[in-house]
Amino acid sequence: MDDYFNLDCKRMRDGEFGGATAVGLETRTSSSPPCQYAFGPVFLPFFLLKGLIMSKAGADEGGAGGCGDSAKQLEAKDEKGGTLLSKLPAGPGWTKVSCPCCFSERVEPLVVVKLGGKVGPETKRWLIKMIGAPQKDGGAALLAHPGEDASGDIIVVSAPRCTLLRAAEELGLCKTYRGGDMEAFSYNDRDNFKDSDNMEAFLTLAERQYIVKYELDGLRAQRDLRIPGLPESRMLQKRDNIWQKLSSAGVVVDTFPLHNRKKLKDLGEAWYSGNQLAQPLDSVNDYFGSAVAFYFSFLDFYTWSLLTPAILGLTISYFSGEAQKEMVDSVSGSKVIINDDDSGPMISGHMLQAMFSMIWSTVFMELWKRRSSSLSYRWGTMNLAERFAEPRPNFHGDLGVNPVTGRVEPLFPEWKRDLRMVLVSVPVVGLFLGLVVLGMMCFYWGEAQVKQLHKDWDSLLSQALLYIPSVLHIVYTNMLGNVYRNVAQRLTEYENHREESAFENHLTAKILVFTFFNNFAVLFHIAFFKQDVPLLRKRLASLLIVSQLVNQVTEVVIPFLVDRFISAPHRTESEDDPQEDKFRNQRTLPVFPGLFAEYIELLVQFGYLSLFSCVYPLTAVLLLINNITEIRSDAYKICNLFRKPFSPPVANMGVWQVAFEVLSFVSVISNCWLLLLSPRLQELCREGGLSSTNVLLLAVFGEHVLILIKFIMAALIPDEPDWIRKKREQMEYTSMQALKEQHGLFFSSYQNKWASMVQKFPPPLVN
Amino acid sequence: MDDYFNLDCKRMRDGEFGGATAVGLETRTSSSPPCQYAFGPVFLPFFLLKGLIMSKAGADEGGAGGCGDSAKQLEAKDEKGGTLLSKLPAGPGWTKVSCPCCFSERVEPLVVVKLGGKVGPETKRWLIKMIGAPQKDGGAALLAHPGEDASGDIIVVSAPRCTLLRAAEELGLCKTYRGGDMEAFSYNDRDNFKDSDNMEAFLTLAERQYIVKYELDGLRAQRDLRIPGLPESRMLQKRDNIWQKLSSAGVVVDTFPLHNRKKLKDLGEAWYSGNQLAQPLDSVNDYFGSAVAFYFSFLDFYTWSLLTPAILGLTISYFSGEAQKEMVDSVSGSKVIINDDDSGPMISGHMLQAMFSMIWSTVFMELWKRRSSSLSYRWGTMNLAERFAEPRPNFHGDLGVNPVTGRVEPLFPEWKRDLRMVLVSVPVVGLFLGLVVLGMMCFYWGEAQVKQLHKDWDSLLSQALLYIPSVLHIVYTNMLGNVYRNVAQRLTEYENHREESAFENHLTAKILVFTFFNNFAVLFHIAFFKQDVPLLRKRLASLLIVSQLVNQVTEVVIPFLVDRFISAPHRTESEDDPQEDKFRNQRTLPVFPGLFAEYIELLVQFGYLSLFSCVYPLTAVLLLINNITEIRSDAYKICNLFRKPFSPPVANMGVWQVAFEVLSFVSVISNCWLLLLSPRLQELCREGGLSSTNVLLLAVFGEHVLILIKFIMAALIPDEPDWIRKKREQMEYTSMQALKEQHGLFFSSYQNKWASMVQKFPPPLVN
Numbered sequence A, B: 001m002d003d004y005f006n007l008d009c010k011r012m013r014d015g016e017f018g019g020a021t022a023v024g025l026e027t028r029t030s031s032s033p034p035c036q037y038a039f040g041p042v043f044l045p046f047f048l049l050k051g052l053i054m055s056k057a058g059a060d061e062g063g064a065g066g067c068g069d070s071a072k073q074l075e076a077k078d079e080k081g082g083t084l085l086s087k088l089p090a091g092p093g094w095t096k097v098s099c100p101c102c103f104s105e106r107v108e109p110l111v112v113v114k115l116g117g118k119v120g121p122e123t124k125r126w127l128i129k130m131i132g133a134p135q136k137d138g139g140a141a142l143l144a145h146p147g148e149d150a151s152g153d154i155i156v157v158s159a160p161r162c163t164l165l166r167a168a169e170e171l172g173l174c175k176t177y178r179g180g181d182m183e184a185f186s187y188n189d190r191d192n193f194k195d196s197d198n199m200e201a202f203l204t205l206a207e208r209q210y211i212v213k214y215e216l217d218g219l220r221a222q223r224d225l226r227i228p229g230l231p232e233s234r235m236l237q238k239r240d241n242i243w244q245k246l247s248s249a250g251v252v253v254d255t256f257p258l259h260n261r262k263k264l265k266d267l268g269e270a271w272y273s274g275n276q277l278a279q280p281l282d283s284v285n286d287y288f289g290s291a292v293a294f295y296f297s298f299l300d301f302y303t304w305s306l307l308t309p310a311i312l313g314l315t316i317s318y319f320s321g322e323a324q325k326e327m328v329d330s331v332s333g334s335k336v337i338i339n340d341d342d343s344g345p346m347i348s349g350h351m352l353q354a355m356f357s358m359i360w361s362t363v364f365m366e367l368w369k370r371r372s373s374s375l376s377y378r379w380g381t382m383n384l385a386e387r388f389a390e391p392r393p394n395f396h397g398d399l400g401v402n403p404v405t406g407r408v409e410p411l412f413p414e415w416k417r418d419l420r421m422v423l424v425s426v427p428v429v430g431l432f433l434g435l436v437v438l439g440m441m442c443f444y445w446g447e448a449q450v451k452q453l454h455k456d457w458d459s460l461l462s463q464a465l466l467y468i469p470s471v472l473h474i475v476y477t478n479m480l481g482n483v484y485r486n487v488a489q490r491l492t493e494y495e496n497h498r499e500e501s502a503f504e505n506h507l508t509a510k511i512l513v514f515t516f517f518n519n520f521a522v523l524f525h526i527a528f529f530k531q532d533v534p535l536l537r538k539r540l541a542s543l544l545i546v547s548q549l550v551n552q553v554t555e556v557v558i559p560f561l562v563d564r565f566i567s568a569p570h571r572t573e574s575e576d577d578p579q580e581d582k583f584r585n586q587r588t589l590p591v592f593p594g595l596f597a598e599y600i601e602l603l604v605q606f607g608y609l610s611l612f613s614c615v616y617p618l619t620a621v622l623l624l625i626n627n628i629t630e631i632r633s634d635a636y637k638i639c640n641l642f643r644k645p646f647s648p649p650v651a652n653m654g655v656w657q658v659a660f661e662v663l664s665f666v667s668v669i670s671n672c673w674l675l676l677l678s679p680r681l682q683e684l685c686r687e688g689g690l691s692s693t694n695v696l697l698l699a700v701f702g703e704h705v706l707i708l709i710k711f712i713m714a715a716l717i718p719d720e721p722d723w724i725r726k727k728r729e730q731m732e733y734t735s736m737q738a739l740k741e742q743h744g745l746f747f748s749s750y751q752n753k754w755a756s757m758v759q760k761f762p763p764p765l766v767n
Helices: A002-012 A018-022 A025-030 A033-038 A045-053 A056-080 A121-132 A159-173 A186-190 A204-216 A240-247 A262-272 A283-287 A290-305 A307-320 A325-334 A344-378 A413-457 A462-465 A468-496 A499-532 A532-573 A579-588 A596-615 A619-642 A654-678 A678-688 A692-716 A723-759 B002-013 B019-024 B024-030 B033-038 B046-052 B054-079 B120-132 B160-169 B185-190 B205-217 B242-248 B261-273 B279-289 B292-303 B309-319 B323-332 B346-376 B414-457 B461-465 B468-495 B502-530 B533-573 B579-586 B598-617 B619-640 B655-677 B681-690 B692-718 B722-761
Strands: A111-115 A144-145 A156-158 A174-176 A180-185 A253-257 A399-400 A407-413 B112-116 B144-147 B152-157 B174-176 B183-184 B252-257 B397-401 B406-413
Touching: A033 A307, A045 B033, A045 B397, A056 B185, A111 A121, A111 A204, A111 A579, A121 A144, A156 A204, A156 A579, A159 A186, A159 A204, A159 A344, A180 A723, A180 B722, A186 B722, A204 A253, A204 A283, A204 B502, A240 A253, A253 A579, A262 A283, A262 A619, A283 A290, A290 A307, A290 A344, A290 A596, A290 A619, A307 A344, A307 A596, A307 A619, A307 B120, A344 A596, A344 A654, A344 A692, A413 A462, A413 B722, A468 A499, A499 A654, A532 A654, A532 B144, A596 A619, A654 A678, A654 A692, A678 A692, A723 B183, A723 B185, A723 B414, A723 B619, A723 B722, B033 B619, B054 B681, B112 B120, B112 B205, B112 B579, B120 B144, B120 B152, B120 B261, B152 B205, B152 B414, B160 B185, B183 B722, B205 B252, B205 B279, B242 B252, B261 B279, B261 B619, B279 B292, B292 B309, B292 B598, B292 B619, B292 B692, B309 B346, B309 B619, B346 B598, B346 B655, B346 B692, B346 B722, B414 B461, B414 B468, B414 B502, B468 B502, B502 B533, B502 B598, B502 B655, B533 B598, B533 B619, B533 B655, B598 B619, B598 B655, B655 B681, B655 B692, B681 B692
Parallel strands: none
Antiparallel strands: A111 A156, A111 A253, A144 A156, A174 A180, A399 A407, B112 B152, B112 B252, B144 B152, B174 B183, B397 B406
16 A cells, blocks of 8 residues: 555656645545555445545545646646646546446546536536446446536546446447457457557547447436426436436536547648648547548548549540630630530530449449448447447337337337328428429529519619529528428427437438539529520539639638637637636537538539539539548648537448439439430431430430449449458357357256256166 | 067057067167166267168168068058158168167158169168268268168158257258247257257258258268279269269269158148138248248239239229220230220220339339248248358359358359359340340341232242241240250359359349340330330230130149049059158159249239230239139149259248339339320320420439339338337347357356466465
8 A cells, every 4th residue: 555655656746646736635545446455345335435426525625726736737748748638637526436447547538518607516516426426326437527616617527447348338339359350349358359458549539438428318317306406397207318407407508528639739730731642531530430530531532533534524625625715614704605516526525424424423432332331340330239229318209128128218119200201201391392492483483574674674773683583592592491400300300210320310311302402403404494505514614613612711711710810829828727727618619510511512512523514524623623622621620620529430421322322323314314415416316317206215215224234333343342241241150159159058057057956966766 | 678668569569660570689779779878878889880880781671571561551550540641660771860869769751862773782871871970970960761672772861850950050040939939040059949859840841851951962071082882983082062973973863852741631721622712821831941932922912912903904994994895806816906096084094004003013012021021030031041051062162261150161252253243144144135136126027028028929828938937936036045044054053152042043033034035025115116005905915815824724724634634543553552662753743843934924924014004904803813723723733743842941032022123113114105105195295285305205204203202112111010120130139149248258257267266376465
C-alpha cells in the first residue's frame, strides 16, 4: 500500500496526477484498488457501495479548485509532450467504477451532458448517481464527473472498460481476433481479442462516444419513482425511458461528444492541410465513426471514378470542336440558340456518351458495393446486431416478450407498421409530390401569362411583373420543402420503427424522393415534354456551373472566413480557461447537420451525369473539379465548424446506395430517350425511310434490352469480393458449429452428470 | 444370454425371424449383441472385426435359401397384418453394424445397387466390405446385403441409426426439438429431438434413401489401391471417388431406391384414387422427398389461384357473348377470320383482362413465396448446409484446405467459374437461340416460297410440297433440341459447380431458356412483328386445346392402359417371387425422368395465361380444367409408372421460381403491347385526335409505371410470413449466442485451469 502511494506521489510531483493534490484522503482510498485486492476481499463491499453512491464530498471538493488546476497542468503537459491530452485523472470528482477490472488511473472525458439552467443540485446528484450505478440497479454503469461543482450545468461522462466491452458485444462490433481475422466481439472471450485491455486502441473514439450515448439512451426506470427536485407531475413510471423524460422535462438540454484537439489536429493535417491525394479514411472512421467515413469513402471512390467519363467527355468535346464555344455560351448565358443541325461528329459523340454512361453507372455501383463491403469488414461493422439489441428510445408498443431474444420489451406488430406506411405515408408523400408538380405547372402558366402581358403592354411595371412568377415559385418551393420535412419526420415517427437505422432510412427515403423530384422535375419536363435538347443543354450547363459556384462559396470561402476572423480569435482567448469551460465552449459550435445535404449533392450530381450528360459532355469534367475541392472543404467543415456528431456504427450507406442504384436504372430510360431526340438520329432515320413510330419502337426495344443487360451485369458482378465472402461464410460456419458444440456440451455435461451419478450409485450387480 | 436366445426362438416360431431358421450358429452370435454388452467389453473387438469384414459364410448360407424363405414369409405376413412390410431381419446376410447403439432387430432395405454382369464375387465382396466399413476406415458405414448369394448381381443397402443421424446433421436438416419448434439437427444433442431413436419416424423414407446415396457417392479412396477382380488400369488413386470409378468401370450399373408397397398404396389412396380436393402433401414429402413435394404444392397452389382469372374470363366471355362462337372456331380450326371491328364490350373486357393478369401474376408469385417458405420450415429444409458439406462427386479442382470449413477437399476458384460461364456458356447458348430464330425465319421464307410455287403451278406435287417446310422445321427443331440438351449438360459440367443444387439450377436454366424460346418464339413473332391479334387468338386457342388434349392422352390414357394391360399382369405373376427378384423387378420400370417436363408445362401454361390471355379470355378456364386432372395424372404417374427417384432435400423450387417471376415481368410488356394493338383503343385514339406516336409514347409511359408498381408490390409483400421470419431470426440469435457462449466456455475453462494451477502452486506470501 505504501509503495503504491509513493508511486502515486511521484506521479503527482511529475504533474500527472495534478488534480489529486486537493483531494486529501479521498485520493488515497479511491485510487488504490489494485492494492486493496492484493489484501483480499475485505474492502470490496465498501468499495462497491461507494461506487454506487456518488460521494458528495468528493464532488464538491474535487470540483471548484482541483479540476481547474488539473486542467491547466494537463494543458501545459499537452503543449510539451502531447501525450496525455484532455484526460482527467481518475481520482477526484468522478464516480467510482463498480467493478475492479475497470479501474484505470486516468479517465478520458467522452461526452458532455448540458443541463438546464434551473436544475437543482439534488437533481444533478441523482442524475450522476444514475449514470454511475451498475446496470443491474438500473443505471448506465458509466463514469460521471460534475464539472466545476455540484451546481454547475454540465456533467462530463466517460465509460469504464467493462461497460464499453459489454456494449461492443451488444452492438455486434467485430474486432481483431488472435489469428488476425475480424470476429464478432464476445465479452467472455475478451482476452483473445487484440488490445482488449486498452480501450483507446480497442474501440475507436467514435465507438466509445456512441456507446456512452447508447447507454444513456437506454436508461429505463426499474420502478415508479420521483426524480429529486422535479415536480410530482414528472414521475417516472416503470420502464419509462429516463433520458427522454429528462429531455422533455428540460433537465437535460443537450448531450454531445467531445472533440479531442490533439487527434483532430493530426487528422486535419493528414486530411485537408497538405496536397495528399488519398484520404486517411481509417483515421476518419476512428474519429468520426463509420457513417461519416462511409460518406467520405464514397466521395473518394466516386471522384476517382469520374476520371473515365471526364476523359471521354473532354475527347468528345475536343473532337467536336465545340467545347469552348459551348462553355462561353453557357457561362455567359447568352441567348445564342444552338443550331438544330449540329455537325455529324458531335452527334456520334452524343450517342457514344449515352452508351458509355449507361455502362459506367452500373459498373461504378457494383464496384462500390464491393468496396463498401470490404470497408465494413475492415471497420468491424459487417455483423451489426441492431435487430437483437434494445429498440430505439422512441419506439413504443405493448410490453411483451420478444420472441427472438426472449427479453421483455415493447412490441409492435410488423403488419401494423406496413399498414401505416401504405395507408398513410405513401398517400401523404404522393400528395406533396403532386403539390410540387402543381407548383411547377402554375409557374409555367404564370410565366406564359406574364410574358403575354409584357408583350401586350410593354411597360416598366410589366417588366417588373416578369420576375413575379419565379419569385413566387421559389417562395412556394421553399415553404413546401420546410413543411414537408416536418411532415416526413412525423410520418416516420408514426411508422414506429424498432431500429434506429430503419428510422433513419425511412426518413431519408421520404425526404430524398421529394428533394430529388424538386431538383429534376424541371429537367425531366424539358427533356420529356418540351423535347427541347438545346434548352436542356443550356439549363444543365448553367445549373452545373451556378450550383457549383454557390457550393464552393458557401462550403469553402465562407467557412474559411468565419474560421479565420470569427472563430480563431475566440479560440485563442480560451487557451487558459479551465477544462470545463472548454467543454462548455464546444457547445457554442453549431450542431453538425448530418450528411443528408452532402449526400443529396452527390446524388444530384450523379443524376446530372448519368441522366443528361450525353447532351453536355463536359459534365464529368466540371464534376471532377468540383469534387476534388469538395473533399477538402467537407473535411475542413466537419473538423472545424461543427460540434462532433455522435455516429452509430453502420455497415453501408443504407438508403443512399439504393437511391444511386435506382438513378442508374432511370439513366437507361433517359439516355434512350435523349438519343431518340437527337436530331442527327432522326435525320438518319428519315434517310433510311423509317417512320417515326418504327423509330420509337426500335428505341423502346433497345431500352428494354439495355435494362436487361444492366440487370444481368448487376447480377453477374458479385456484391462482395471473394475473400469477404469466404470470411463471411467462415463466420456462419463457425457459429453453426458453435451451436452444435453447445448442444453437444449440454449433452456431454448431461452424460458426465449421469456418469458421476452412476459412480455414486452403482447399479446392483445381477447375475 | 440364454434368455435372449429364447426370446429369439420364440420370435422365430412366430414367423417374424423367418430367415434366421436356415442360418444356424451365425444367427446366435450376430443377433445377440445386447447380451454381449451386458457381459462387458471382451467381445467387442471381435464384434467390430466381424463388422468390418463381411463374413462370406454368412452371406452364402443366408442368401440362397434363407432369404427366399424369409421374403416369402414376410410377404405372407404382409398380406395379413401389413406391419412389417419389406423389412429384412437383421441377422443373416447383412454386414454387421459397427456401433452398438445402431443395432436393431430388423433392417429396412432402402437402396438396391445393380452390378454389372461380369462382376466377380471378389469384387462384390470388396464392395460390400467398403459399404459396411466405418467412415474412419474409408467406408460408408452403411449396411449391405448380398441378395441371393455372393455371385448375384445386386447388393441391397440400408443404413444404421448413427450414419443416418450424422448425415442428417451434415445435410443441415431441421427436426422437431423438445419445445416443438424446428431446429437444425445436431448429433450430439440427438436426445432432445423428437423421435430420434426411431429412424422411421425421425427421418422420412426419402431422406433415408437420399442419405444412403449421399454416403455411397461420398466414398473416396483413402490411399492408392487396386479393386479386387479389376484390371491394373482401374487402380484407385488416393481421394478418387470410388462410386464414380466403379460406375465408369461397369461394376456398378445402377443405384436406385426401393418402393415401399404398403406406403405407396396408402399414399395412392389419399392422393389420386378418391375425389378428395386436397393433396396429402406431407405424405408426398415423406415418400418422394421435398423436391417432388414442392412441385405438387406449387401445382396445387397454382391451380387454386386459377379460379379467379377463370371466373373473370368466363364473365367476360359470357358478356361479350362470343365465347361459344370462338370455341367452335378455334377447335374446328376453320378459317373464319374474326372481324377487326369487334364489338365494344369485348374490347373493354380485353383491357380489363390485361390489367388483371398483370396484378394477378405478381400477387400470385408473392403469395407462393410465402407459402413456399412455410412449407420449407414444415419440412425441415429451411436451413440446408449444402455449402458446408462435401462437394458433389463430379466436382474437380486442386486439393487444398477449404478456408471456410478447414477440410481438405478439391478447390476451384469462383472467378474461373464465372469466366467460363461468361466466355463459354453464354455465347454457346446465344448461338443456339440464334439457330432457333434462323430456323423460324427459314420456315417462314420456305412457306412463302412454297405457297408462291403452289399458286403459280397449282399441281398435286406443289400441294404436297406445301407440307415440306413444316416437316423440315419440326425435324430441325427436334434435332436442335436434342443436340442442345447434350451441349447444356456438357457446359454445366464444364462450369464445375461445387454444389449439386447449383449444378441442377444452372442446367435447368440453360434448357429452360431454350425451351421457352422454342415455345414462345412463334407467338411473340405474331404479336410483335406481324401484329395480328386475331391470328394470335386463334393460334393461342389451338395451342391450348391441342397441347392439352395431347397431354391428357399421353399422361392419363396411355399410362392407364399400360398399367392395366401391360404392367398389372406382370406384377401379379411376381407375387410369389423371392424378395430379391422383386427388388430386381423394380429396375424394369423406367427411370423417373425428373420434374423438368412437368415444370416446363406449367411454365408454358403460365406464359400463355399471363402474356397473351387478354386476347383469349377462356385461357384460365381451360387451364383450370386441365390442371385438376393434371394433379391426379401426375400423381398416378410418379407412383406407378416409374422407379422411385432419389430426391435431395430442397428449400424451394430453385430456378423455376425465378423463371415464373421473370415471366410475370415480361407479362407487363406483352400486355401493354397487346392493349396497344387492340383495334378499339386505336379507334378511340383516332377519335381523340392522338397521333400514333403519341399513343405509343403513352403506352410506353404506362408500361414503365406498371413495372414500377409491380416492383413496389413485390418489395412490399414480404417473402415469408411473419412467424417464419421470427423463427428464422430466433435461430440466428441462438446461434449467435451459442458462439459467444462457446467462447465463454473456452474462457471459463481457461480460468478454471488457471484457478487449479493457482491452487497447486499458491503464490508465495510476501508481507
